[in-house]
Amino acid sequence: MADLPQESSAPDGSTPKASTPGDSLPGPAAGSSGPPPEDQPPKTPGPDGSVTDDALIDLGEVNFSDWYAHTVTMTNVGFLTVARRLPALIGHAVRMAWRASPRDTVATISLSVLGGMFTAFGLLATTGVLQALFSSGPTPDRVRAALPSLLLVGVAAALRATLEAGAGWAQSRLEPQVVRIAEKQLYDLTGRVDLVCFDDPDFHDSLQRARMRGVSMVDSVVDSAIDLLTGLIGIVAAAGVLGILHPVLLPLLVLAVIPDAWAAVRSARMRYTTMYALVPVRRRKWILTDLMADRETAAEVRSFTMRRFLMRLYDKVAGAEQDVVLDLARRQTVARIIGEALGGVGTAIVYVALGVLLAIGAVPLAVAGTAVLAIRSGQSSLSNLMFATNRLYEEGLYFTDFLDFCAQARERMGAVRARVAPTNFQRITVDEVTFGYPGKDDPALDQVSIHIDRGEVVALVGENGSGKTTLSKILAGLYDPTSGQVRWDDVDIQEVDQEELRRHIAVIAQDHTRWPLTAKENISMGLEKGEEALHASAEVAGADQVVAELPHGYRTLLDRRFKDGHEPSGGQWQRIAVARGFYRDAPLLICDEPTAALDARAEHALFERIRRHADGRTVLLITHRLASVRYADRIYVLDHGKVVEQGTHDQLMTHGGIYADLYSLQARAYTVVHERKESPTQV
Numbered sequence: 218m219a220d221l222p223q224e225s226s227a228p229d230g231s232t233p234k235a236s237t238p239g240d241s242l243p244g245p246a247a248g249s250s251g252p253p254p255e256d257q258p259p260k261t262p263g264p265d266g267s268v269t270d271d272a273l274i275d276l277g278e279v280n281f282s283d284w285y286a287h288t289v290t291m292t293n294v295g296f297l298t299v300a301r302r303l304p305a306l307i308g309h310a311v312r313m314a315w316r317a318s319p320r321d322t323v324a325t326i327s328l329s330v331l332g333g334m335f336t337a338f339g340l341l342a343t344t345g346v347l348q349a350l351f352s353s354g355p356t357p358d359r360v361r362a363a364l365p366s367l368l369l370v371g372v373a374a375a376l377r378a379t380l381e382a383g384a385g386w387a388q389s390r391l392e393p394q395v396v397r398i399a400e401k402q403l404y405d406l407t408g409r410v411d412l413v414c415f416d417d418p419d420f421h422d423s424l425q426r427a428r429m430r431g432v433s434m435v436d437s438v439v440d441s442a443i444d445l446l447t448g449l450i451g452i453v454a455a456a457g458v459l460g461i462l463h464p465v466l467l468p469l470l471v472l473a474v475i476p477d478a479w480a481a482v483r484s485a486r487m488r489y490t491t492m493y494a495l496v497p498v499r500r501r502k503w504i505l506t507d508l509m510a511d512r513e514t515a516a517e518v519r520s521f522t523m524r525r526f527l528m529r530l531y532d533k534v535a536g537a538e539q540d541v542v543l544d545l546a547r548r549q550t551v552a553r554i555i556g557e558a559l560g561g562v563g564t565a566i567v568y569v570a571l572g573v574l575l576a577i578g579a580v581p582l583a584v585a586g587t588a589v590l591a592i593r594s595g596q597s598s599l600s601n602l603m604f605a606t607n608r609l610y611e612e613g614l615y616f617t618d619f620l621d622f623c624a625q626a627r628e629r630m631g632a633v634r635a636r637v638a639p640t641n642f643q644r645i646t647v648d649e650v651t652f653g654y655p656g657k658d659d660p661a662l663d664q665v666s667i668h669i670d671r672g673e674v675v676a677l678v679g680e681n682g683s684g685k686t687t688l689s690k691i692l693a694g695l696y697d698p699t700s701g702q703v704r705w706d707d708v709d710i711q712e713v714d715q716e717e718l719r720r721h722i723a724v725i726a727q728d729h730t731r732w733p734l735t736a737k738e739n740i741s742m743g744l745e746k747g748e749e750a751l752h753a754s755a756e757v758a759g760a761d762q763v764v765a766e767l768p769h770g771y772r773t774l775l776d777r778r779f780k781d782g783h784e785p786s787g788g789q790w791q792r793i794a795v796a797r798g799f800y801r802d803a804p805l806l807i808c809d810e811p812t813a814a815l816d817a818r819a820e821h822a823l824f825e826r827i828r829r830h831a832d833g834r835t836v837l838l839i840t841h842r843l844a845s846v847r848y849a850d851r852i853y854v855l856d857h858g859k860v861v862e863q864g865t866h867d868q869l870m871t872h873g874g875i876y877a878d879l880y881s882l883q884a885r886a887y888t889v890v891h892e893r894k895e896s897p898t899q900v
Contacts, residue, residue: 303445303606306613309620310442313435317394321387325443328384332377333450339373340458340591342366388443392436399435399619403427406626412695414629417655423622426496431619434612441612444605451598458591462584465574469567469592476563480556484549488611491545498538505531567592634711638718641804642705645669645692645835650701652687661687663858664701671804674836676846678876679855685839688855689807692837694718725798727810731790733776736764740771740796750800757826758796763789795823809839843880852876 314322343366407424414420459466508514509527518524571588574580580588647667653660662684669675677685690696691703694715703710710718732739740751740760751771755761767773767783775793777784785793795811811823824845838846846852847866854862854869854876862874869876 302613303609306438306609306616307442307445309616310439310609313395313398314391314439314443317398318391321390321394324387325384325391326446328380328387329443329447329450332380332384333447333454335373335377335380336451336594337454337457339370339377340455340587340594341461342369342373343587343590384447388440391439391443395436395439396432399432402623403432403619406623406630410626410629411697412690413655413697414626420625420629420655422496423618423625425500426615426618427622430492430615431617431622434615435619437612438609438616441605441609445602445609448598448602448605452595452602455591455595455598459588459595462588462591463574463580465570465579466588466592469570472563472566476556476559479559480552483552483556487545487548487552491541493614495538495541498534498541502531502534502538505534634714636708636712636714638710638713638715638721639705639708640721641671642835643671644706645805646702646704647688647692648702648704650688650691650698650703652691652696652698659858660699661858662691662698665855665858665860667853667860667863669805669835669837670850671835673850674838674848676838676840676849676852677855678840678843678846678852678879680879682857683855684858685855686809687858689724689809689837689839692805693722693724693807721803721805723798723801723803723806725795725806725808725811729790729794729797731775733779733782734774735771736767736773736775736793737771739775739793740800742797742800744800746800746802750802754800754802755796757799757829758792759823759826760789760792760796763792792823803834805835805837807837807839810841811838843876843883847880 311322314325410420456467459469505527509518509524509531518527571580571585575582575585645668647665650662650665651660652662665684665688667675667688677688679685687696691698694710697711737751740755752761755764763785764771764773768781774782775785776782791811798806798808798811838849840846849866851863852866852869853860854874856875862869862872862876864872866880870880
């Protein structure tokens with residue numbers, strides 16, 4: 218599993234690390250003979266006669282001891298730590314709610330406070346009712362004496378219910394608004410950070426946690442924060458009533474709920490540390506489900522009869538996840554039982570204390586009755602508070618992932634580049650540029666220097682991994698060099714607004730995105746330059762023939778997953794991607810393997826179009842098909858991140874270096890094929 222693809226639409230994210238011997242499930246020792254141990258599955262022959270050993274399946278980073286090494290801090294969080302964290306979480310939640318809707322935020326909090334005030338007023342009015350009912354005299358007289366206080370209790374209850382309904386309505390209005398604000402913030406940042414961040418495993422893990430769990434918890438955190446405030450208001454109301462009735466009653470209220478608070482916090486901590494630890498295994502499981510259920514891999518899964526193998530991998534990963542989740546359920550149940558048992562003891566102590574106070578005459582019967590109601594109300598509010606605290610703490614940890622990612626992304630956006638980006642150039646100069654990817658020891662580019670004059674067609678060639686695409690991304694303003702400069706005339710492009718600079722660069726990439734948009738939108742990419750420019754760019758790229766075959770022309774949705782959608786072939790998509798680059802009509806056109814999915818005839822026609830279209834423009838061409846670059850004004854040959862040769866085609870062939878070897882190899886292959894076709898086989 219170590220070679221599974223790293224990109225996946227998984228709900229959680231963690232980039233798999235290199236496997237170590239300890240990562241594999243235990244299997245029989247090399248060279249051992251005899252039947253496998255009873256606790257290990259036997260080897261089973263496959264349909265092709267090969268023998269597989271489930272016990273030797275490598276699960277990569279699915280190693281639980283490694284997971285928990287990253288969660289030591291979380292597992293040591295205690296109740297006091299939670300209590301210290303809550304004000305900050307509430308503050309973040311309230312600020313998020315305020316950004317979403319100040320009116321609904323004010324309405325929710327103010328109506329909740331007023332509801333708590335009427336709760337306290339109703340409890341105090343209940344004392345008058347009980348005093349009248351417990352007084353001496355005929356029952357009708359006592360009932361009549363209690364009516365005024367009873368009326369106040371009813372009014373208070375009605376007003377409290379109305380206010381709570383209003384607070385609930387305002388709170389429900391906040392939810393979709395908060396989600397929208399959070400998602401906009403997240404995806405705005407992901408679109409503004411430097412592209413190299415996506416090559417950093419730590420950044421990618423942080424993004425996945427924020428995207429898959431963090432942002433989905435924002436509305437829950439706001440709800441929990443408001444619920445916590447509401448519960449706190451209810452407790453304050455009950456505590457205020459008990460304090461007025463008798464000071465001794467107040468600590469009894471706290472005694473009844475401390476065990477529940479402990480159990481809630483412990484359960485939340487258990488759940489978070491376990492879910493955090495399961496990030497790698499769940500991402501691994503989702504990668505496997507994508508491989509088994511995705512359209513792109515369906516044909517190869519069948520061609521190589523991969524179903525049984527993938528199912529074995531899935532079963533191993535899912536089984537490992539299941540064991541951890543079942544253990545979590547057991548530990549949470551034990552904590553809950555202990556908390557409820559201790560809570561029952563606390564409640565019993567409260568009622569015993571009330572009985573003692575009545576027995577010694579410290580409180581009258583009416584006050585004791587009101588105290589019972591106040592304690593019950595306080596317990597209800599405390600129960601809600603503990604539930605909200607539990608949710609807020611647990612979801613707040615995920616919410617913190619979202620906040621941490623946003624802070625990290627802002628830091629990695631770099632300083633604002635206020636210098637105006639140039640709109641054109643006479644020469645682009647790459648001067649001693651070095652660049653390395655995060656986590657890589659060897660640089661992808663090592664002191665590379667080239668230049669491109671306006672109107673030239675310049676080619677970058679070299680074997681895979683030589684640094685061609687990396688250099689093109691630096692020229693496109695997608696990566697900043699670690700050292701060195703890229704200048705448009707005298708302007709260092711690292712000093713200018715990168716988004717504005719990219720408006721003057723067109724890129725035709727080999728790994729272009731197949732956008733689930735209409736054919737028109739796949740070419741225009743959000744720009745509006747009119748129908749004439751759209752048709753002209755499509756014609757230059759040969760994409761007009763593709764559009765002509767679509768059922769709804771330029772309005773056809775290019776995604777078969779949607780109704781009336783259409784899926785072009787690989788070569789057709791390539792033409793659309795080329796049209797995309799031509800439509801931008803930028804002074805610098807970067808073509809990175811633009812003909813990879815085209816046949817020989819289409820490739821030749823496209824290069825002819827590029828040469829005609831490039832009249833007066835500058836083209837940087839990257840390709841492995843060297844016959845297409847022989848007419849370039851200058852060719853740079855890269856090897857292991859260095860420029861090792863440069864010159865025209867004739868100069869490089871005369872030089873007899875890497876370029877001449879590669880060109881001769883390709884030319885010889887075509888010559889051999891031609892000779893075989895011309896000469897019949899002798900029998």
